[in-house]
Amino acid sequence: MEDHNFGKALISFVDYLKKSQESKVVVTTTFWANPVMNEQIRWAAAKEKWTVIDITYLSEDEVNMALGEYEHEGVARHPGDTGMLEIARLIREGLPL
Template sequence: MNKIVKVIFWVFFLGLNACMEPRENPSLTKSDPKILAIGNSITWHPPASEIGWNGNWGMAASAGDKDYFSVLGSLVKSIKPEANLKRENVYPFERGFESFDFSYYDHLRDFNPDILIIRFGENIGETEVNGNALAESIKLFSDYLANGRKMEVIVTTTFWYSEKVNQQLILAAQTNGWELVNLTDLGSKEENMAIGLFLHEGVAKHPGDLGMERIAKRIFETLKKLI
């Protein structure tokens, strides 16, 4: 990957992050916060024998309690035992974000989340990002899930490098005063992937146990300030 492009991107990232308004601690002070994580296969993927994936959790963790969502859940419950966490693979939104019918996710809105974790973007191609349509669609999706209620939002950058998608994720966070968690540097190191553990290259490039743990810990460092 072109090192100059990567340097330019991270200058952009740090610049936007620095421009974000400092926030007071918006702690919910609830004993049972509802936390919703929307993502893609890294968050959850059902068994798919055709690609050698037999799990029913975040691809490609070695066990159900090793994916980032489960590790994150354990960290949350260590300080909020009654917290209620829910996850959803929103791949359909990734693939059709410009004209998506949000009613498809009524059940997520009905969950009444106090905190929304937006952890997707890997399934959006660079050529599919036009203007600020992605950032705008993410805001509309968030508003739909909030359903008029106050809801804290955490956005992460992508695991695999994607300049245009990350620019939109960062823009969405900056524009709406959401929390931002950087993950993209993790995807540049094979030690964070499941290389050699799966024959299918696409599966093997997903975060392995170490990558999943690091994702969870980074999100938790921000999330714990909100609960």
């Protein structure tokens, strides 16, 4: 992708949040499959040497969603407790300690 508008904006946002240049940065892919956004995230991470945790595959299993917990299906397709626990586990395992 020639134009990395989101990736550049993500770098700027992270630079704003970092306390120092030595800060370690960990980002995740999107929960739902979104190849364009995930490519932007991976591009920014590669450019800045951040750690990327892939969580997109979690949306392939409805057990990771809050289905049945909310009336609105769009809300219910967000990660539920099981999905959030799995996201937390993946991030913890991927932390550059």
